[in-house]
Amino acid sequence: MILNPYQRTKLDSRSDALFYAAPRFVTHVDDFFLARLTNLYREYLQPQMRVLDLMSSWVSHLPPELSFAEVVGHGMNAAELARNPRLDRYFVQNLNEALALPLEEASFDAVLMAVSVQYLQYPEATFTEIARILKPQGVVIVSFSNRMFFEKAIQAWREGTEGDRVRLVQTYIDSIPSLKVVKTQLPRRWPWLGFTDPFYAVVGQKQSA
Template sequence: MILNPHQRTKLDSRSDDLFYAAPRFVTHVDDFFLARLTDLYRQYLQPQMRVLDLMSSWVSHLPPELSFQEVVGHGMNGAELARNPRLDRYFVQNLNEELALPLEDASFNAVLMAVSVQYLQYPEATFTEIARILKPQGVVIVSFSNRMFFEKAIQAWREGNEGDRVQLVQTYINSIPALKVIETHLPRPWSCLGFTDPFYAVVGQKQPV
């Protein structure tokens, strides 16, 4: 296992269902971050793909010019997901309590996880499920910044610096035999001055059998 029991703990140990019960119709990172995220999606997503937006909300930041075969959303708040115009369907599930995704094997071309990876208490299980539902050569794109609900981030995330967090996400992906990190994006120099939210992303790909 990648994490020990202490590293999985949160300052707020109440069920995540309670924390996310009220909808939040806000974005948690700035426009600069979101523009880079959409550009990264342009690099990997193509028309008519099947896309899973994991740990999503009321906006998916997908390139507006791209049409997909289907976009499935997952999150913790049904009201937020219902307002997301890019989702064809969605489901609500607490990944820290229900580890298996209710989705078919090898059914998605891409899985997206934006500014949410820090809340996973069992990332080994989540990324195993991501590998299961991805088609061969499918990609998982994990993006994050230095912003978070601190009380809901796991100890392993809280105690590390930003470089440690990049390595942690890389380890999450590379620890799954079917997945391999193929690209890592780091902040541009001026982001370190605090003028914008730093943009980090790790891209993994499902390897052919």
């Protein structure tokens, strides 16, 4: 296992369903971060793909010019997901309590996880499920910053440096035999931009059998 029991703990140990019961129609990172995220999606997503937006909300940040065969959303708040115009369908599930995804094997070309990986208490199970539902050569794109609901992030994330967090996500992916990290994207330092939310992303690809 990647994490020990202590590393999985949260400051707020109540069920996540209670924390996310009220919808939040806000973005948790700035426009610069979101622009970089959409550009990264352009690099890996193609028209008519089947896409799973895991741990999603009311907006998916997909390139507006791309049309997909289907976009399935998952999250913790039905009202937020219902507001998301890019989703063809969605489901609500607490991944820290119900570990298996109700989706068919090898049925998606891409799985997206934006600014949410820090809340997974059983990432080994989640990334095993991601590998199961991805088609061969499918990709998983995990993006994150230094922002979080601190009380709901796991200890390993809260107390790690930003570099530790990158390595942790890389380990989540590389620990699955059929997945391999193919790209790691780190923040660009442009002083003229002033303060912006740092953009991190790790991309994994499912290897052919």
